[in-house]
């Protein structure tokens with residue numbers, strides 16, 4: 001008996017160790033959110049004005065983390081922790097952080113251990129939706145949780161630039177900010193902020209301070225380049241300021257405890273209503289959240305993100321009619337529609353399980369994939385839609401694509417073969433299934449021998 005207990009204890013210990021290793025290697029949780037992506041993209045476009053880099057050449061990843069950090073890997077991948085945005089006092093501080101990272105990219109700075117980072121870069125990362133609960137309801141199949149798969153991978157301990165590169169990135173950041181209408185002193189105010197947070201939020205070593213040199217040194221050299229620069233005291237942009245406050249409020253609601261959001265955002269202005277709409281939603285207080293969002297829509301009927309969230313809540317309440325109506329409004333109001341918005345409405349329409357609505361949903365999902373073919377959840381939904389209207393070979397094809405994206409090559413190969421049996425010849429899906437089989441044939445057959 002004692003032996004058995006020892007053995008069980010050993011197994012439990014072993015499981016615990018494996019769990020620790022696993023959580024360590026997947027410690028990074030990457031999230032997607034339309035409001036977050038579009039706001040950041042707007043800032044980046046401003047900062048890249050008169051630059052030879054376009055904002056769509058960059059891959060921006062957001063890490064759900066309570067640590068402040070931002071860094072660049074593998075050329076044009078920028079990583080930003082959500083807490084960096086939450087702690088920024090002003091959109092210009094966030095712009096300053098982005099400008100610094102852009103400066104590294106523009107100068108082609110490479111980490112001293114770039115080899116190790118590039119070795120890791122083939123490991124795919126799952127990417128989740130911010131506020132994952134809504135969309136994922138009912139799908140328990142393993143590996144489905146990710147919206148898409150990221151190609152870049154990171155390991156915090158590897159990342160640092162040389163002091164000289166940091167100094168030159170700060171100087172270049174000042175230039176980028178001043179040339180594009182943003183006051184460069186916000187880079188300093190952000191660093192001052194980091195100093196005040198020392199020892200509290202920055203206690204963890206995987207943060208901004210572990211990837212960047214000492215704050216005091218930086219403030220000194222930034223001050224001197226600001227002096228050299230001359231006129232940089234640009235006025236703020238009221239519109240960006242408001243959008244940033246709303247974005248921060250939402251991120252706070254999603255990533256901080258309910259009670260904290262409630263005490264930080266205790267006003268019933270738009271910012272407060274939005275933060276509390278999110279935190280009430282996460283608490284399951286759906287009606288309170290809907291109430292806030294209705295007030296917000298009254299105040300600003302052109303904000304797509306209010307419609308998106310209220311739609312998500314109705315979806316959770318199984319009110320697919322309202323969910324899709326609101327998401328449609330969000331699509332009408334958004335500046336440029338992205339794969340996520342089309343994926344979401346596709347999902348809502350499939351949920352009716354009525355053929356005519358399923359077909360509409362399929363159209364939206366195909367558009368979502370046209371915009372971003374890497375969105376594996378759109379492929380999953382597309383397969384579900386085809387299955388609902390008995391187009392089984394097309395469902396098999398969409399499943400083959402999804403497995404291909406998430407690296408399940410053997411399964412992808414099998415589904416592409418299944419699809420090819422009944423799929424109409426010379427259609428795009430037929431060609432693509434044939435291609436997948438060709439691409440995977442060698443690898444899968446060597447593995448199976």
Ligand SMILES: [Zn+2]
Pocket residue numbers: 100104161166169211212
């Ligand atoms: Zn840096």
